[in-house]
Amino acid sequence: MTTQSGKFSRKKGLALGAREKSTLIRFIREWILPRRKAIVLALLFTAGLAAASGAYPLIIKNSFDTLLKGNAESLPWVLGAIIGVTMLRSLFTYLYQISTSQIIMRLSTDIQQACFAHIIHADMARLSRETTGQLVSRITNDIGYVQQATQTALISAIKDTLSAIAMIATMFYLDWMMATMVFGLYPLAIFPILSIGRRLKGVARRTQVELADMTSRLTETLAGARLIKMFRLEDYAVGRLDHSFEQIYALRMKAVRARARLGPALEALAGLAIAGAVFFAYLRITGGVKTVGDFMGFVAALLLVAQPLKSLSNVSTSVQEGLAAVERIYGL
Numbered sequence: 001m002t003t004q005s006g007k008f009s010r011k012k013g014l015a016l017g018a019r020e021k022s023t024l025i026r027f028i029r030e031w032i033l034p035r036r037k038a039i040v041l042a043l044l045f046t047a048g049l050a051a052a053s054g055a056y057p058l059i060i061k062n063s064f065d066t067l068l069k070g071n072a073e074s075l076p077w078v079l080g081a082i083i084g085v086t087m088l089r090s091l092f093t094y095l096y097q098i099s100t101s102q103i104i105m106r107l108s109t110d111i112q113q114a115c116f117a118h119i120i121h122a123d124m125a126r127l128s129r130e131t132t133g134q135l136v137s138r139i140t141n142d143i144g145y146v147q148q149a150t151q152t153a154l155i156s157a158i159k160d161t162l163s164a165i166a167m168i169a170t171m172f173y174l175d176w177m178m179a180t181m182v183f184g185l186y187p188l189a190i191f192p193i194l195s196i197g198r199r200l201k202g203v204a205r206r207t208q209v210e211l212a213d214m215t216s217r218l219t220e221t222l223a224g225a226r227l228i229k230m231f232r233l234e235d236y237a238v239g240r241l242d243h244s245f246e247q248i249y250a251l252r253m254k255a256v257r258a259r260a261r262l263g264p265a266l267e268a269l270a271g272l273a274i275a276g277a278v279f280f281a282y283l284r285i286t287g288g289v290k291t292v293g294d295f296m297g298f299v300a301a302l303l304l305v306a307q308p309l310k311s312l313s314n315v316s317t318s319v320q321e322g323l324a325a326v327e328r329i330y331g332l
Contacts, residue, residue: 019327020323023323023326023327023330024319024323024326026330027326031107031110031111032150032154035103035106035107038099038102038103039103039154041099042096042099042100042103042155042158043158045092045095045096045099046092046096046158046159046162047162048088048092048095049089049092049093049096049159049162049163050159050162050163050165050166051166052085052088052089052092053089053163053166053167053304054163054166054167054169054170054301055081055085056085056300056301056304057167057170057171057174057297057298057300057301057304058170058173058174058297059078059081059082059085060293060296060297060300061174061293061294061296061297062074062078062081062293063078063082063293064291064292064293064296064297065291065292065293066078068291068292068293096159100151100155100159103154103155104147104150104151104154104155107147107150108143108146108147108150111143111146111329112139112143115138115139115143115329115332116139118332119135119139119332131216131219131220132216132219132220133212133213133214133215133216133217133218133219133220134212134213134215134216136215136219137208137211137212137215137216138212138328138329138332140215141208141211141212141215141325142208142325142328142329143325143329144325145204145208145321145322145324145325146322146325146326146329148318148321148322149318149319149321149322149323149325150322152314152315152318152319152322153315153318153319153322156311156315157312157315159308160307160308160309160311160312161308161312163304163305163308164305164308164309164312167301167302167304167305167308168183168301168305170297170301171298171301171302171305174294174297174298174301175281175284175290175294175298177280177284178277178280178281178284178298179298181276181277181280182273182276182277182302183273199258200255200258200259200317200320200321202324203251203254203255203258204255204320204321204324204325205324205327205328206251207248207251207252207255208324208325208328210244210247210248210251211248213244214241214244214245214247214248217240217241217244218241218244221237221240221241255321258317259314259317273302274299274302274303277298277299277302278299281295281298281299
């Protein structure tokens, strides 16, 4: 199954396969859409958080323009705006975290309940098809992957997308020419992101299978501890489990190395974008087109948008890992 999926992904390039799309659509229809009211409420809190974050660069611009002009009368308004925006951002952050965590925890619990109910009502032929450890792994490890992927794709992606949109809109408002130049570089990052995401899905599927085997062996070994002691098979049992632990370690490190490649690539692009913005801003300020406040506000927005864009780069990889787990859960 893994080999066929890998071949299919290579043939399709950047797109999801037909089976992956079908699985994703089914998961959204059965588990995401029924929670649309709670998701809309979380979206409102997220939009408030993004709007408050987008106001920071504008406040910085007005602060520098006010200080450089020596206009002391406007200073209290600037300080009040900083405090007000900070308090609003703190409030929306709290409401966002509470509402989104409730959605994710409720989703994970409902999936666990549905999986266990399905297993316990199945006939003995179905129950004997897999070991106890493998079934336990479906309800624990696989759902853990789904929870992480859902949190990243549904919640973090929405927050980071809205925050990035607010910052980008502010940058275009302050200087559309510099913003166009800066964001001409970022589309180059999409190719390594999608390539690493496809690779991580295969690693995640193998990791989940190995976790199920390890849980099965561990359960059987602990259940048969008396027999192991009787026949002095401790070294054999330890060696058998050690092999599983090492396999899981190797797979997890492979995933870590794949994810680690994204950070340096995005950092390099961010460095090029900031250097280009500084040089271009120097030309604009010396030409009298823009003020120092415009430049400081633009740089602040550029630095603030880096984190949401970096977080969005993890969405593709997390979704691929989650899809592998969803396929195993639907396999029940």
